[in-house]
Amino acid sequence: MRSRNSDEKLERREAILDAAEEAFIQQRFDKTSMNSIAQSAGLSRALLYVYFRDKEDIHLGLCARAADSLHQRMSHYTEKCTSGFSAMAAIGEAYLDFYYNERDYFRIITLASGLGNVKHDTVKEMTPSQQAYIAAEKRIMALMASCVQRGIEDKSVDTNVITDPMKTAMYMRGSLHGLIMLQDAGGSSLFDSEGMDRKTWLIQCKALISRAMAPHKN
Structure with a gap:
C-alpha cells in the first residue's frame, strides 16, 4: 500500500507532466523553458528538478504517456483478430488512428528519436522517465x-x-512511422505540388506493407 506522501509525489509529478504537455503543444519543445513549465504547474523552478533531471527528462515522461496510449490502441485493435496477418494489419490501422486522433503524442514520440536521451545501459542509472x-x-x-x-x-x-x-x-514500426512523418505538416511539399491526398496515400502505403507480408499465391 502506497503512503500518502508517495501519492502526493506522484500527483505532483503528473501535474508537472500535464503542464509540460500543454506547453510543448502550444509553444513547441525547443521554445518551452523550465520556467514556463514551473509557472504552469504552480511550482518553483527548483522543485521541478526534484522530480526531473532536465527538460529532456520531462519530455521522456511525456513520451512514456504517448507510448502507453499507442500500446492501448494496438491492443484494442488486435484483441479480436483471428489470424496473425489480420493482427499485423490491425497494427497499421491502430498506428494511423493514433496519428489522426493523438497527433501531438505522435510528434512527442517522434521528437524523442532526435534527443539521444535513452542511452544508459543499466536501470540503476536511468531516471524514472527513462x-x-x-x-x-x-x-x-x-x-x-x-x-x-x-x-x-x-x-x-x-x-x-x-x-x-x-x-x-521493427520493419513495420519504422515503415509506418516514417511514412506518416513524410506526409505530416512539416513533411514533403510534393504532396501539395502534386495534388496528392495525404490520407489516401497513407492508406495505400499501409496496404502495400500488408501485401508485402502476405503469402504469395503460385
Whole structure:
C-alpha cells in the first residue's frame, strides 16, 4: 500500500507532466523553458528538478504517456483478430488512428528519436522517465512481435520472407512511422505540388506493407 506522501509525489509529478504537455503543444519543445513549465504547474523552478533531471527528462515522461496510449490502441485493435496477418494489419490501422486522433503524442514520440536521451545501459542509472519510456516501448514492440509470431505459426504470412518476429516488427514500426512523418505538416511539399491526398496515400502505403507480408499465391 502506497503512503500518502508517495501519492502526493506522484500527483505532483503528473501535474508537472500535464503542464509540460500543454506547453510543448502550444509553444513547441525547443521554445518551452523550465520556467514556463514551473509557472504552469504552480511550482518553483527548483522543485521541478526534484522530480526531473532536465527538460529532456520531462519530455521522456511525456513520451512514456504517448507510448502507453499507442500500446492501448494496438491492443484494442488486435484483441479480436483471428489470424496473425489480420493482427499485423490491425497494427497499421491502430498506428494511423493514433496519428489522426493523438497527433501531438505522435510528434512527442517522434521528437524523442532526435534527443539521444535513452542511452544508459543499466536501470540503476536511468531516471524514472527513462525507465517508463523504455518499458512502454518494449510493450509496443513485444505486442507487434507477438502478432508476427502468430502469423508465422498459423502461416497467414509469407514464412519464406518473414522469419524473425522482432525484426519484422521493427520493419513495420519504422515503415509506418516514417511514412506518416513524410506526409505530416512539416513533411514533403510534393504532396501539395502534386495534388496528392495525404490520407489516401497513407492508406495505400499501409496496404502495400500488408501485401508485402502476405503469402504469395503460385
